[in-house]
Amino acid sequence: MGVKVSLGVSLGAVLAIVAVALVGGGVSSLQPVFGIFVPYAAFVIFLVGFIYRVVDWGRSPVPYRIPTTCGQQKTLPWIKHDKIECPSSTLGVIGRMILEVFAFRSLFRHTKAEMSSGNIVYGASKWIWLGALVFHYSFLVIAVRHLRLFLEPVPFLINGLDLVDGMFQVGAPTLYLTDLLLLGAVSYLLVRRLIVPKMRYISLANDYFPLLLILGIGISGVLMRFFIRVDIVSVKELTMGLVTLHPVMPEGIGAIFFVHVALVSTLFAYFPFSKLMHAGGVFLSPGRNLANTNRAKMHVNPWEYPVEIHPYEVYENEFREKMKNAGIPVERE
Amino acid sequence: MYDAWKILVGLAIFVGLFTFAFWMNAGKAAPVPEVKIDTPEIKKMPEPERKCVEDKHFMRTTHMQLINDWRDMALREGNREYVNKRGEKYVVSLQNTCMKCHSNKKEFCDQCHNYTGVSPYCWDCHIEPKEEPKGNES
Numbered sequence: 118m119g120v121k122v123s124l125g126v127s128l129g130a131v132l133a134i135v136a137v138a139l140v141g142g143g144v145s146s147l148q149p150v151f152g153i154f155v156p157y158a159a160f161v162i163f164l165v166g167f168i169y170r171v172v173d174w175g176r177s178p179v180p181y182r183i184p185t186t187c188g189q190q191k192t193l194p195w196i197k198h199d200k201i202e203c204p205s206s207t208l209g210v211i212g213r214m215i216l217e218v219f220a221f222r223s224l225f226r227h228t229k230a231e232m233s234s235g236n237i238v239y240g241a242s243k244w245i246w247l248g249a250l251v252f253h254y255s256f257l258v259i260a261v262r263h264l265r266l267f268l269e270p271v272p273f274l275i276n277g278l279d280l281v282d283g284m285f286q287v288g289a290p291t292l293y294l295t296d297l298l299l300l301g302a303v304s305y306l307l308v309r310r311l312i313v314p315k316m317r318y319i320s321l322a323n324d325y326f327p328l329l330l331i332l333g334i335g336i337s338g339v340l341m342r343f344f345i346r347v348d349i350v351s352v353k354e355l356t357m358g359l360v361t362l363h364p365v366m367p368e369g370i371g372a373i374f375f376v377h378v379a380l381v382s383t384l385f386a387y388f389p390f391s392k393l394m395h396a397g398g399v400f401l402s403p404g405r406n407l408a409n410t411n412r413a414k415m416h417v418n419p420w421e422y423p424v425e426i427h428p429y430e431v432y433e434n435e436f437r438e439k440m441k442n443a444g445i446p447v448e449r450e
Numbered sequence: 451m452y453d454a455w456k457i458l459v460g461l462a463i464f465v466g467l468f469t470f471a472f473w474m475n476a477g478k479a480a481p482v483p484e485v486k487i488d489t490p491e492i493k494k495m496p497e498p499e500r501k502c503v504e505d506k507h508f509m510r511t512t513h514m515q516l517i518n519d520w521r522d523m524a525l526r527e528g529n530r531e532y533v534n535k536r537g538e539k540y541v542v543s544l545q546n547t548c549m550k551c552h553s554n555k556k557e558f559c560d561q562c563h564n565y566t567g568v569s570p571y572c573w574d575c576h577i578e579p580k581e582e583p584k585g586n587e588s
Contacts, residue, residue: 176451286571357475361478
């Protein structure tokens with residue numbers, strides 16, 4: 118698929134969701150479908166799908182270590198062992214996992230290859246690491262902030278996070294820093310795929326779709342907060358109804374809210390079937406979560422078929438006379 | 451499953467985090483806040499004249515932007531006159547216009563702000579009205 122098709126399909130899908138929600142959310146008899154049924158269904162698909170994928174991975178045997186080392190393996194005492202990049206113990210693996218999960222260490226190692234006066238040159242390139250880190254942490258803060266709509270009373274920490282995120286007190290309601298950071302980072306990740314020829318070549322519809330979907334979620338959220346405002350008290354009445362399992366559909370919530378919810382529900386439902394499962398997958402990556410003990414310990418394949426072996430000693434015993442007759446040297450006479 | 455207990459612990463944490471709000475709210479009702487608009491100033495007005503600066507839907511969704519604009523008008527531009535959509539003139543003042551009627555911050559402002567986790571910074575500069583905990587309407 119060329120970039121026009123993959124980008125077109127992804128953009129078309131996102132716009133179709135927006136259009137359906139915009140029309141459906143404006144019809145009061147359809148509002149319970151978009152406000153209650155779709156979010157519940159998406160959430161169940163997310164939980165069940167996520168568990169299914171992880172259990173499925175868990176059932177795949179990984180008998181041997183796949184160390185994908187980027188550092189010196191533990192060896193002779195006078196050769197310096199890289200304990201984090203090539204751990205030999207569980208503690209080292211925990212260190213590597215923490216750095217991977219919280220600081221995206223493998224992205225930090227990203228390099229860029231360029232031709233410079235006939236030679237290929239590798240240089241550090243931290244932009245993708247920075248973009249990914251800003252994107253993920255902004256998304257986390259935004260998700261946690263949304264708990265103010267799902268908890269009553271609103272916990273002190275959630276209120277505190279809200280205050281810190283809006284600390285510049287720009288306008289009312291206050292501008293959140295993470296809103297800007299998220300939109301900026303997602304745009305960067307999308308533009309990067311589109312303008313770097315190598316990235317465009319390897320990008321597919323399933324790369325563009327999540328980015329456009331999250332961009333849509335961000336834009337609809339910002340629109341709802343600052344421009345096409347909805348009554349937040351009615352919104353919380355709805356969300357509290359959802360989490361107390363007594364769903365209610367308050368009247369008079371604007372269609373923009375249903376657009377936002379439809380896009381978020383799509384993200385939830387799409388999650389288990391997509392590359393977004395790297396969230397669970399990072400914990401089950403053999404290349405990250407296994408210590409490199411390939412040489413230090415004996416690893417036995419648990420389902421190895423018991424092969425009948427035929428060592429040379431037995432071979433020679435069997436064929437000694439024939440070998441002697443043919444003039445082939447033997448070890449024992 | 452290989453490394454079953456590690457994976458199951460991980461999955462339990464995952465499910466726990468994502469269903470956190472359901473557990474926290476289990477068995478609890480979440481009453482919608484009630485805002486009181488029965489202050490003496492409002493009661494004094496005859497029924498048909500009980501109107502806010504703008505209509506109810508606008509005030510419910512967008513009052514914070516209006517108040518923010520009022521701050522800029524009054525303090526930065528020195529303009530103390532606001533003409534609403536109905537063509538009526540109002541004095542741009544939180545304490546003399548808004549709070550003349552809505553003098554019950556605890557039963558009016560705070561109800562929804564606490565419910566939705568909003569901490570407006572009006573009171574960084576303005577003095578909060580002195581209120582008895584209950585029944586200060588006289």
